[in-house]
Amino acid sequence: MKIRREVETQKNELSMTSMIDIVFLLLIFFVMTFKIVEMEGDFSIRMPLAGDGAAADPTDLPLKLRLRADANGSLTSMSLNEINLGTDFDQLRSNVVSLIGTGAPADGEEGPELEIDTDYNLRYAYVIQSITAVSGYKDGDQVVKLIEKIKFSKPRR
Amino acid sequence: MKVKNKKVDLAEGDLTPMIDMTFQLIAFFMVLINFTQTESHEKVVLPSSKLVKPPEAPLEFPIILHVAQDGQIILGGDDYTVDTLPTGLRRELAVIRAEKKSPGDANVIIRAHQDAAAGDVQEIIAVAQEQKLERFALRAKEDRS
Numbered sequence: 001m002k003i004r005r006e007v008e009t010q011k012n013e014l015s016m017t018s019m020i021d022i023v024f025l026l027l028i029f030f031v032m033t034f035k036i037v038e039m040e041g042d043f044s045i046r047m048p049l050a051g052d053g054a055a056a057d058p059t060d061l062p063l064k065l066r067l068r069a070d071a072n073g074s075l076t077s078m079s080l081n082e083i084n085l086g087t088d089f090d091q092l093r094s095n096v097v098s099l100i101g102t103g104a105p106a107d108g109e110e111g112p113e114l115e116i117d118t119d120y121n122l123r124y125a126y127v128i129q130s131i132t133a134v135s136g137y138k139d140g141d142q143v144v145k146l147i148e149k150i151k152f153s154k155p156r157r
Numbered sequence: 158m159k160v161k162n163k164k165v166d167l168a169e170g171d172l173t174p175m176i177d178m179t180f181q182l183i184a185f186f187m188v189l190i191n192f193t194q195t196e197s198h199e200k201v202v203l204p205s206s207k208l209v210k211p212p213e214a215p216l217e218f219p220i221i222l223h224v225a226q227d228g229q230i231i232l233g234g235d236d237y238t239v240d241t242l243p244t245g246l247r248r249e250l251a252v253i254r255a256e257k258k259s260p261g262d263a264n265v266i267i268r269a270h271q272d273a274a275a276g277d278v279q280e281i282i283a284v285a286q287e288q289k290l291e292r293f294a295l296r297a298k299e300d301r302s
Contacts, residue, residue: 016172023179030186037191039301041209042216042266042294049286073274120276124224125204127275128297132206143208155279 043131047151062113062151063099065092067130069122078130089133096134096146113149120156196268200225204271205300216264216294218256220249224269228277239280246288260289268296 066079078085078092081099085091100112114134118127136145201223222242223231230237232245253263265285269278282293 016176020172020176020179023176023183026183027179027186030183030190033190034186035191037197038203039211039299040196040203040296041206041211041299042296043206043209045293045295046291047282047286047293048261048291049289067275069275073272118275118279120274120279122275123271124269124273124275124278125271127278128204128206128271128295131295132208132297135208138207152279152282155276155283157276 043128043135043150045150045152062115062149063096063147065114065116065130065134067116067118067122067126069119069126071121073121073123075122075126089129092130093133093137093146100146111149112147113151114147115151115153117153118156196221196266198223198225198231198268200229200231201268201270202272203268203296203298206297207300207302209297209299211299216266218253218258218263219266220246220263220290221266221268222281224267224273224277224281226270226272228274230281239277239284242281242284243288246285246290250288250290261291263290264292264294265290266294266296 068077070076075087080095134147136143237245250260
């Protein structure tokens, strides 16, 4: 049998410079385009323009949440159906629970409705806080829904 | 005079760990990069809420209104006030109608600054309602604390 002589391996030194250049360019590109995006979500509101056709059923009136503000736009007081709640959003939530219960509306029913009547200059963050309080609460990882139908009254100028 | 012939000693550093590290950094940024068009605006700092969650599917026919702290409204890169907003909304609705959809199918996403006046948001909703828009989404950032 013929035994082949091992061919001497030739040492090739690769030039790394160009690769490192490209790698650094890629790195710079990704660093520059990197942007930390905050997670966002929505409170959905369905608010068709009030029609002048059928009269509203007086037994189906929405809950009324009144938000009052001082000259700086800070919340001074809240009242739910004329029940004064101060500025405590937990109290607002517990009042909503006592008024409507925690049971989900049956299929076909839309559930209770809430109308938010706010002073014009109230900071928007308070409105979102109040919507959060009346929309539900977190029970561990689960969200217990309260009021899903929310609307705004006419702006107070 | 005797001139010394100095031989420069070329020390080759080991580049392997640096290249390893750089590739790991590239992989990290590639995984986290987000090419999707973010809807954010530098003039708007959203209020936070513990209940909001990112939607599973994007809203259909969105009309995004940014509301700055001073009540300035930004729609599609143009500035509007409550009085001029109907013009901008009509332009958006023309696009929606061209796709054979009604204004009721559009979703108005309101991205208002946390310190904006609540009345400004109410006015915007009232103006949009006059244009037969009825679906609104009040955007807030997720509060995980």
